[in-house]
Amino acid sequence: MTLAGWRLERDESPRDGASQMARDAALAEWSGAHGQPALRLYRWSRACVTLGRHESARRKFAPATLAELGAEVVRRPTGGRAVWHAHDLTYAFAAPASSPADARAWFALVHGVLARALQRLGFAAELAPAARAATLRDGACFDAAVGGEVLVDGAKVAGSAQRLAAGVLLQQGTVLLSGAEDQRWRIARARGRRCEPYPRQANQALGGWDAAADAVVHAFTALGGPPLPLPAEALEALAAAHRPSYADPGWTWQR
Amino acid sequence: MDLPDDLRYTAEHAWIRPTADAAVFRCGITDHAQGELGDIVYLNFPSVGAAVTAGLPYGSIEAVKTVSELYSPLTGTVTALNTALEADPALVNKAPYGDGWIVELRAESPAAVAALLDAAGYRTAIGA
Numbered sequence: 001m002t003l004a005g006w007r008l009e010r011d012e013s014p015r016d017g018a019s020q021m022a023r024d025a026a027l028a029e030w031s032g033a034h035g036q037p038a039l040r041l042y043r044w045s046r047a048c049v050t051l052g053r054h055e056s057a058r059r060k061f062a063p064a065t066l067a068e069l070g071a072e073v074v075r076r077p078t079g080g081r082a083v084w085h086a087h088d089l090t091y092a093f094a095a096p097a098s099s100p101a102d103a104r105a106w107f108a109l110v111h112g113v114l115a116r117a118l119q120r121l122g123f124a125a126e127l128a129p130a131a132r133a134a135t136l137r138d139g140a141c142f143d144a145a146v147g148g149e150v151l152v153d154g155a156k157v158a159g160s161a162q163r164l165a166a167g168v169l170l171q172q173g174t175v176l177l178s179g180a181e182d183q184r185w186r187i188a189r190a191r192g193r194r195c196e197p198y199p200r201q202a203n204q205a206l207g208g209w210d211a212a213a214d215a216v217v218h219a220f221t222a223l224g225g226p227p228l229p230l231p232a233e234a235l236e237a238l239a240a241a242h243r244p245s246y247a248d249p250g251w252t253w254q255r
Numbered sequence: 256m257d258l259p260d261d262l263r264y265t266a267e268h269a270w271i272r273p274t275a276d277a278a279v280f281r282c283g284i285t286d287h288a289q290g291e292l293g294d295i296v297y298l299n300f301p302s303v304g305a306a307v308t309a310g311l312p313y314g315s316i317e318a319v320k321t322v323s324e325l326y327s328p329l330t331g332t333v334t335a336l337n338t339a340l341e342a343d344p345a346l347v348n349k350a351p352y353g354d355g356w357i358v359e360l361r362a363e364s365p366a367a368v369a370a371l372l373d374a375a376g377y378r379t380a381i382g383a
Contacts, residue, residue: 052317052320053315053317053322054296054297054299054315054317054322077322078320078321078322079296079297079317079318079319079320079321079322080320099291100288100291100292100293100318100321100323101291103321103323107321146319146320160320161320161321161322162320162321162322163321163322163323164321164322164323164324165312165322165323165324166324
C-alpha cells in the first residue's frame with residue numbers, strides 16, 4: 001500500500017448529504033480510472049444521517065422524527081451502521097484494491113493516519129483492539145468500535161466503512177470533533193421503534209474543522225508526500241451523474 | 256483452506272456444483288473468500304428470474320463494514336435463492352460449500368462450466 005501520488009480535495013464548501021455521497025462515489029470512480037489514491041475532506045450544510053448500504057433503516061428509524069429534527073437522511077454506498085453528521089470532519093478515501101486483504105490494509109493505514117493526526121492535536125488517540133463485527137440490526141456506528149478504529153479516552157471518535165467494487169476501494173469515515181454525536185441523535189433514536197443505551201462517547205471536544213483537516217493532511221503528507229489537487233471539474237461531472245440516485249428516497253429507504 | 260475437488264471455481268472466488276437438473280448449478284463463495292471477508296452480516300440477493308452475466312456482479316455481501324460485490328460464475332437466470340441466509344448470513348462463514356450456498360443458476364450454456372477453474376487452478380489463481 002502506498003500513498004505516493006495521492007490526490008486531495010479539501011472541500012471547504014458545505015454540501016447536502018446526497019451531494020456528498022455522489023462526490024464520494026465520483027472520487028472512487030476517478031481513483032479507479034487513474035489508479036491513484038485520493039482523499040476528500042468535507043463538512044455538511046446541515047445535520048445529516050448516513051445509513052449503511054445494507055442497514056435496515058425502516059425498522060430502526062422513523063423518517064418523520066428525523067425530518068422534524070432537521071436532519072437529511074441519505075444511504076451510503078459503504079457498509080456499516082448509521083452515523084449522525086453535524087460537527088464532524090468527514091472524509092472519503094479511494095484507492096486501487098483487488099481483495100479484502102487490500103481493503104483491510106487501507107483501513108489500517110487510514111486509521112493509523114487519523115490517530116496520528118489526533119495525536120498531533122494533543123489527544124491520546126489509539127487504535128481499538130480487534131473485536132467482532134456488530135450486526136446491522138441494532139444500534140448505530142458509534143455505539144461500538146471494530147478493531148483498528150480510533151479511540152480517545154477509550155471512546156470511539158473516528159469510524160469508517162468500506163465498499164470494494166471493480167478493483168477500487170471506497171472508504172467513508174468521520175471524526176467526531178465535538179467528542180460526541182449531536183444530542184438530537186439521541187432524541188431521534190429514542191423516538192425510534194428500537195433504542196439502545198446511549199453509547200459511551202469521548203468527553204472532550206477535539207477542536208475545529210480547519211485544525212483537524214490541517215492535522216489529517218499533515219499526517220497523510222508525512223506518509224505519502226505532498227498531495228496533488230483533484231481535478232474539481234472532472235469530479236463535479238462524475239458526481240452530477242451519481243447525485244440523482246443518492247437523492248432518491250427509494251434508495252435511502254429501500255430497507 | 257477447504258477446496259473440494261468436485262466443484263468448479265472462478266478467480267472471483269465463486270464455486271459451482273451441478274444439481275439434479277443438468278442445466279442448473281448451485282453457487283456460493285469459497286472458503287478462502289469467506290475467510291478473507293470475515294464475519295458476514297448481510298447478503299443482497301438478486302430476484303428469482305433475474306438474468307446474470309458471467310464475470311459481472313449479481314449481488315453484494317457485507318462483512319465487517321465492508322461491502323463487496325458477488326460476481327456471477329455463469330451467464331443465465333437465477334432459479335433459487337438461499338433464503339436461510341436472510342436470517343443467518345454467517346452460514347456462509349460456517350459452511351461455504353453447504354448450508355451457506357447463495358443462489359442456483361440456470362446456465363445459458365452448461366458447457367461453459369468446463370471452462371471454469373478446477374480446484375488446482377483456483378489454488379494457483381489465489382497463490383495458495
